[in-house]
Amino acid sequence: MTPTRVTPTRATTLTAPASRLRLARFRDLTLVPVIVILLIVGAFADPIFLTQGNLVNVLQQQAAISLLVLAEALILIAGKFDLSLESTVGMAPALAVMLAIPTSAGGFGIGLPGGLVIPLCLLIGAAIGAFNGFLIIRFQLSAFIVTLAMLIIVHGLQLGPTEGKTLFELPESILYLGSAVWLGLPAAIWIAGVLFVAGIVGLGYFRVGRSLYAIGGNSDAARAAGIRVDRVLWGVFILGGTLAALAGVLETGRLGAIGSNQGVGWIFMVFAAAVIGGVSMDGGKGTILGALTGVLVIGLVQNILTLKSVSGFWQPVVYGGIILIALIISRIAGGKAQD
């Protein structure tokens, strides 16, 4: 608003939006310069890096974890927290598979048809999300600590029945998605891509998506504006658990078996990707597109470190250092203090 003018006119209000809009769009993409730098660094680091094969590998490797980032971004935007997603990645497919395979292969001997494994797996993920939501919303417990306890419990629910053993005789159905190739690209990339587009559109242009921002930004105001806050939050937790289970399916297909550590330790990377991608830990801020750029940064860094064969001892230092730098760049480019 130009302060020299005495009466506000339509003209003054119409000049501003364009620039603000432009700024807001850029804010999602503060990591793009980082990605460009990484691509250049990678190209110098190893000639293999910029080949299609390698880049497809990077995408495929990040497909499963990116679904977790998508889930966590939704939950964070709505102002909540879910640590237990990482345990669901291993536990949901493991339990679903055990319902189908014979006892000799480590199953429960119930022998459900293999075609039911994926739906069951997603259902288990949804149930875990629903239970989290129940405790957090109905009991008004701290989301951080509930899902921390659930992280431990859900992992225990995989360790217990499998006795820590890897399940490797899996029904074909659960292996398909993570290993198939569609139109020359791994199916996992297509699936993650489609879900991210759905996330971007859903959060940008759908009522329920926008309500996540309202809830995360000020849940009292959202309630007073007629948004069914509890119901939406519950839905987000359930969706998050389901996406984590789907990530588990993709990971299972990629690895060909379900180890007892599947997904363990992912959650830190998931948060790092979401936050450097601009999603606020305080809720109400961030976009799915931003989160996606966060995933890409993490994936490219890992790939370059692998190609350059940085010593395993020093890798964490380089890795953490790059996260810090990305954070600082996204802070400077974004212009706003983070929380």
Added chain:
Amino acid sequence: MTPTRVTPTRATTLTAPASRLRLARFRDLTLVPVIVILLIVGAFADPIFLTQGNLVNVLQQQAAISLLVLAEALILIAGKFDLSLESTVGMAPALAVMLAIPTSAGGFGIGLPGGLVIPLCLLIGAAIGAFNGFLIIRFQLSAFIVTLAMLIIVHGLQLGPTEGKTLFELPESILYLGSAVWLGLPAAIWIAGVLFVAGIVGLGYFRVGRSLYAIGGNSDAARAAGIRVDRVLWGVFILGGTLAALAGVLETGRLGAIGSNQGVGWIFMVFAAAVIGGVSMDGGKGTILGALTGVLVIGLVQNILTLKSVSGFWQPVVYGGIILIALIISRIAGGKAQD
């Protein structure tokens, strides 16, 4: 307020304080019933449980982690976050020791006198805290993600120089505190006890301690009230790093060596202890006494699980379940929604 009365009287407002005070005091101690239940359960689980020897063991085992809980509670009350504490537990003593021991034992060959190891270790911890504070306060970066990156980096700074090896040949000085016995009790218990008392008194009766609550509760208001917010926060991060390094010293003395994963994985337990003890993840709320009860709950649960020899596969489920139950009890007893 009695609706039948026609004029408001002072009497109505004067009835409140006593009951409110009582409630507020109890709020620190919502976990006491949980501790009592655990003591009863433990007594039934194993006759050894209630012996002095076993209870002293529990305290000794929790001494190091309790210092981390103390540090994290201070940081959380001030409205911030520090994940990197767990890496400092291993890295600070490891680096300090390497400055003293000969190359043949894995040191740098600088050969500083052994007496300097503990001061150096604390200094390293303080430096890590100062660096965290610098990034978070000066650059206004997200504390969660900065300290997550630092968790990785600091651990890498231990792995790199030690090349992942355990340091076995340690100067006597660093082993002393963690293994000595003073007046019939392990020195570690005395140290932790004294520091907790200092924390309770400092946060309860000193201006700088109270300022943590103000900063965590509403940092703009704290600034307006003349509190040097940045300086206090920086001090808290430095203190936190120092306490983590001291925890590393105690742990090193207890274990007799510094393994490459000393402290790794502690941070989740630290948060669990602080939060079930009533410290809010949103800042401004909670007490050191409450955090201490949280540590005790975690320690007793671990002890009982060990005494009862619960299968390793199912331990996480029991463990996580108990955290959840403690959380629910502390929620019901505390009466307020958690955040």
Added chain:
Amino acid sequence: MKNHVEARNIVKRFGPTTALDGAGITITEGETHALVGRNGAGKSTLVSILTGLQRPDEGEVLFSGETAPALADRDAWRQRVACVYQKSTIIPALTVAENLFLNRQTAHGMIRWRALRARARELLTTYEVDVDAEALAGDLNVEQRQLVEIARALSFGARFIILDEPTARLDGPAIERLFTRMRALREQGVTMMYISHHLDEVYEICQSVTVFRDARHVLTRPVAELPHDELVAAMTGEATLSYEARARAGANGTVVLEAEGLSLAGRFQRVDLSVRSGEVVGLAGSASSGKVGLAETLVGLHRPDSGTVVVNGTKVRPGDVPAALDAGLGFVPEDRHREGFVPLLSVGENGTLPIARKLGRLGVVSPSRRRARAEELIDRLDIKTEGPDQPVGDLSGGNAQKVVFARALVDDPAALVVINPTAGVDVKAKQALLGAVEDAVERGAGAVLVSDELDDLRICDRVLVMFHGRVVKDVPRGWTDHELVAVMEGIQE
């Protein structure tokens, strides 16, 4: 006479917004100086500069002719100036006593809590603030918090005190007590800067007045030399008359909002209420009378212990806000910061939250339709903003309140529930907002208007006075201030 405080040629920008553009103020020692201006004129920004919270981009601040201390030297600032900020500086998790003595619990050494509590109680008694020193500040209501803030600012013993809209959340008796206090301080030679949108208060308590308009200084004059109309003209840049309630056709018959036997333990008991189309029903009452609780229950924010609410012929599920809104209710909450808006979301989105469903099919929200609706609302309520895409968090208080209003009106409600609608809005905005209520009523809505301000209640066809949780009297149009206050205070049935 000496100048106590001087701010010269202050420029302050927030990104694209220029909040102060070469503005200044000069306050003579010992006077009570009013600063007035429309919402967003830059008053609060000047306050934060005068109290050392923000650094001006250009210009300087002088105290008694000396340059202001460095920004980092908070103690020096606090010796020179005390302030009641417009935004709450209460820390909810701490007790009232500690909030009162924040960062000065003790000079040195350990804090003696008992003594602190005694001092706090003394302070509260001195300022006649009826709250418990040991209560958690977070448990106080808006008004009590405000009283605590005022008591704290006055207790510093500073020679210069700033009060930024202290009365926006106070009822009549509390305002009177504040003024008594201010007069006493003035007699002791304390200089004060007073910000308010209630111009009659300016005439009552201040000696001179400075007007800001669009980030600039317009005039400074002794109040005695400045007639009311001229003051309003200076603020708005045009001649404006004070708001006159319109003559309306009155209730036309259909009941649009009805409550029967509504009770909520501790707040109100067995309240019956019926609002007809074309009718504005006021709810008045002194502090803790239960009027806000009742209004919030009508909307569904609280689930009543007993009783029913019928909106526009539909019986709504108790405690279900979306159901009430769907049935045709519009709602302006009491505390705009808490329940009013989502600060990070844009003006457009905040304004259209309840009608998101109508902005596209199958759950889609069309940004262009949202923008169109938002521009219409910005126009209708004269919201001062860069446009529909500006986050509401960046707006000035009064403009944020207009956005909240816009949200209530966006769906052409059959019934409106409006709580303290004009708290903190400027004269012109007040007219716009009250006008908006009357517009809606003329279109056939019925409205419940809860307010502590008698001026607002003048547009009501009748005023229900509540006292300790019960409706004690139904006062028809034509009351005098004195009559209504007497009923509200429980002096007269």
Added chain:
Amino acid sequence: GSGTQTGASGTQTGGAAQPQGGKIGIDHPRADSDFWNSYIKYVPQMAGELKIDLMTPTNSQNDVTKLVNNVQALIGQGAKAVVMAPQDTGAIASTLQTLANRKIPVVSVDTRPDKGPVYMVVRADNRAYGTKACEFLGEKLGGKGKVVQLMGSLSSVNGRDRAEAFRECMKSKFPGITVFEEPTEWEGSKAASMLQTRLEQNPDIKGIYMHAGGVHLAPTLQVLKQKNLLVPPTDSKHVFVISNDGIPQEFEAIRKGDIDATVSQPADLYAKYALYYAKAAVEGKTFKPGPTDHDSTIIQLPNGLEDQLPAPLVTKDNVDDKSLWGNQVK
């Protein structure tokens, strides 16, 4: 010869200093244990001796996801054979299949993949470790009393193998001995706490089997010292301790009489034969089950072969044997 060689190598050009037969990629499983660190140190040394063109090693930090990514990168960079040590033996199956499809032979060190073709598994028999420890303690205790087994991580196959073999052997051979099992997750801190608690509960514990000397040795000694149980075997209070790994510190403890034995897991042989078989694979050699020239036996697996390297039991009697790898590292 070592395992019967069919298919001749033939291409060895005499005296050439250059490495032979194409690049060999290697992934190290983790960098946070003394055993693996010794292994990592031996690798370049052995590669030099065998004249192998070794690519820069990658490190999967005990994470199968990283391992899969690393292997993809190694393939991309032109590895002709891959040496790996998958700590998660199931989740590697599809990667092994991919490698087989590309005709890249795999040598798996230390662990035996459950599924997916491997050229050779180079490992010592982890079940044998457990059994050796059981027999040692069983004999020392005379078939009765209580022992503690400080287990590694239950989700690692090696930990599980050691635990199961120890448990089964105790049950069948020494039914008079009570076994307490402590899941330490390879963490010194947990080991110390659990051992301390268990000794409080059962002061008459007379034997300890540690799954990993690197992490369990110091905490165990510290707890025993605190309880005044660190006494020579001649003292009736002595607790018999057998460790696993064979790092120098264990040898030192054996010499001092603090512990009684350890199973030396051959880090040097792991490195040597992993590279040896990788080179052989690139050169097109094949092997058959049977005894080898280095005191080991090749056995047939459903998905390949396994060379079971010897893992000697080290006691006070043979602790100074120069051929033990723990006596060679500095």
